Amino acid sequence: MAQPQALLCKGCWQNLHVPMVLRAAAVWDHDGLLNKTIGDAVMAVFNFPIKQDDHARQALLAAREIQQRLAVRKKEAGLEFGVGVGLQTGEVSFGEFGRSHRDLTAIGTVVNTAARVQAAAKPGEILVTDAIRAELKGFDKPVMLYQA
Numbered sequence: 001m002a003q004p005q006a007l008l009c010k011g012c013w014q015n016l017h018v019p020m021v022l023r024a025a026a027v028w029d030h031d032g033l034l035n036k037t038i039g040d041a042v043m044a045v046f047n048f049p050i051k052q053d054d055h056a057r058q059a060l061l062a063a064r065e066i067q068q069r070l071a072v073r074k075k076e077a078g079l080e081f082g083v084g085v086g087l088q089t090g091e092v093s094f095g096e097f098g099r100s101h102r103d104l105t106a107i108g109t110v111v112n113t114a115a116r117v118q119a120a121a122k123p124g125e126i127l128v129t130d131a132i133r134a135e136l137k138g139f140d141k142p143v144m145l146y147q148a
Contacts, residue, residue, distance in 0.1 A: 016040060022069040023083070030062035035106055041118070045106050048094055056089050056135040063087060063126045071124075082123020087132045088114035 020042065024034045027044040031052060035043045044062065047055035063085040070083055090110035096102045113129065121127040128136075 018077075019070055019073055019081070019083070022073060023066050026062045026065040026069060029065065030058040032058065032062055043106075043111070043114075045092070045094070047089075048092075048106075056087070056132050059087050059089075060126070060128070060132070060136065067124060067126065084118060084121025084123055085126045086114055086117030086119070086121050087126070087128045088117055089129070089131045089135055 020037065020040070023042050027034050027042070030046070031050075032044040032046045033048060035045045037043075044059070046052060046059045046062075052058060066083065066085060070081075073079075074081060088110050090108075090113075092106040092108040092110050094104075094106045096104050097107060117127050117129060
């Protein structure tokens, strides 16, 4: 599997740029906000600045579209790469943070959890937390079940 560093070393900047554009477009197409790029990753926020009753659904649709668009790009370019996606939902703090470098961003446990979920996702995989799953099923909070 080609790593992003190897692609850059071979002068293939386009092979990183195009997938980044495809991911951003999928987020925007589903009313998400592309908050930042972090290396070859993106962080997107849904339900901000305008509240969306179906923000979890929109995030999942964007994730699926990212996987579909990248699969087409992968085939067209003859490359071996993949993207893992992780989704979490909840309250975040959104604003400018930092002293020497002001950065408009979302922070909080939800963001940290989403980053860890994404890190656990294998290429081509979309992982969601219990909170996302419950929201997609229409419950306010996840329901834990126990065997008696």
